Amino acid sequence: MQFIETRGNDGQRAAKVSFSEAILNPMASFGGLYVPEYLPDLGRAFLEDHLAADYKTLARDVLAAFELDIDPDVIDEALALYDGFDDPAHPVPVTRVGDDVWVSELYHGPTRAFKDMALQPFGVVLSDLAQKRSENYLILAATSGDTGPATLETFKNRANVKVACLYPDGGTSDVQRLQMVTEDAANLKVIGIHGDFDDAQAALKNLLNSASFRAELKKKNTLLSAANSVNFGRIIFQQIYHIHSYLALVRQGAIALGDKVYLDVPSGNFGNALGGYYAMKMGLPVEKILIASNRNNVLTDWIATGRYDLRERRVVGTTSPAMDILKSSNVERILFDLFGAARTRELMEQLDNERCYALEASELDALQAVFAADYCDDDEGKRYIRELFDRGYLMDPHTATCFKARATHADKPLQTIIYSTAEWTKFSPTIANALTGETGSRDIDALQSISAEAGLPIPARIQALFDLPIAQPAVIDKADIESAVLAFL
Ligand SMILES: *Cc1c(COP(=O)(O)O)cnc(C)c1O
Secondary structure (H helix, E strand, O other): OOEEEOOOOOOOOOOOEOHHHHHHOOOOHHHOOEEEOOOOOOHHHHHHHOOOOOHHHHHHHHHHHOOOOOOHHHHHHHHHHHHHOOOOOOOOOEEEEEOOEEEEEOOOOOOOEOHHHHHHHHHHHHHHHHHHOOOEEEEEEEOOOOHHHHHHHHHOOOOOEEEEEEEEOOOOOHHHHHHHHOOOOOOEEEEEEOOOHHHHHHHHHHHHHOHHHHHHHHHOOEEEEOOOOOOHHHHHHHOHHHHHHHHHHHHOOOOOOOOOEEEEEEOOOOHHHHHHHHHHHOOOOEEEEEEEEOOOOHHHHHHHHOEEEOOOOOOOOOOOHHHOOOOOOOHHHHHHHHHOHHHHHHHHHHHHHHOEEEOOHHHHHHHHOOEEEEEOOHHHHHHHHHHHHHOOOOOOHHHHHHHHHHHHHOOOOOEEEEEEOEOHHHHHHHHHHHHHOOOOOOHHHHHHHHHHHHOOOOOHHHHHHOOOOOOOOOEEOHHHHHHHHHHHO
8 A cells, every 4th residue: 555645745755655655754745744545445344353353463454454565574573562561462451431431441551651552563663664774763752741751662772763752841740751761771862851842842843944953864874753643653553443442342242243333532633533533434333533632622623613723722731731732733634534635735734824724614514524522621520530430440631531522422322432541640640639639749649649549559660660760861951952862863
């Protein structure tokens, strides 16, 4: 299968590229993104055939339908990383938490957030390609907390790839920061910056646009790639767990094969939701995809009105920081799939230039045929955490936002699959506050109170973070980032 561009082709580069090309060099013409030329039709027979399949078998067969230019042995090696999840036989448990409500837990990997679902295998695939081509890559990452640890973890000590990761000092949870600054490998550099996540992201953009930086990279024979969800190498792995979760409901007798379900996704950059959309287009029986947001509710307004409007908006800090995003990058892939390249380019250029676009009425109908959305503020989220805890289920603040979207939109008597994107250990002060009312706790204290309240041990891997030496102490000003990254290279 070949990959094409969401904003059309500029005549400067190939109009179609292989999967390898699309993931090594993910920026397409006119600032667009790569997408598959078509989506395979898996159909009902595929679902039937995989009712009893384990996660890796399902993954291998979904990937095979895309006919990627990746060696099957490499795919196997990549998927074998799911064996490092809590339960190798069930890397993604799907649990019933109420009448018609299920939670698909995507956080059982090494860094305890759903980023591992895609980044774990992606690291193997990218590093293998770099080695086979004898090329060296630098991955630059700016993180609000979960992408950073998962990117570092997957590329740690892998050949031909280096990672420089910027995080806002004071802008992540203690556990997230410790997951990064305790990473000790020669190919990893972690840099705290004075500022917030937007500053980190802006600093990264400056670096990518700096001529002197690019010239230095060239001298050092290093190419740039990206590990955020603009890279299709991540999206490809994010379709699988939607199909898996559906089949898990069939296996547990909650639905018959062919019954429709709601997929309910806590959304930021829309990678997770896009994976669900593609799964639906490939034949998964889905009634609607529910898009859950926090107070940064630009997606809620977009899906309700067709207007994507950034003009009056600033990012507000919430207790679900991985969703504190206004420019949601994978929305572009939805626009492309629904309206084609010319229209996508027009809309995205409007957004860049005027900070706003509005869909036509017929376009809005097409969007609303697939998606519905709502947002949940921090207090409502806390109430859902408390309510579910009282029913015996512990969840994180990102997952909690889904319960609001479900309450608003799941109006048919169908099952809902909520995606849980982080373990309770990553956002413990908010959860401790929801459970006990305590405020201002540091992570280490909040972990202890949740542990006592829920009768759960603090996982050893999380506890150990607090005693590991700090390998990456750097916290610097934005102005010094370029020299710090070059010194690392
Ligand atoms: C990244 C992340 C999200 C948002 O996922 P997208 O694919 O960017 O929409 C939600 N929750 C958590 C915990 C995350 O780390």
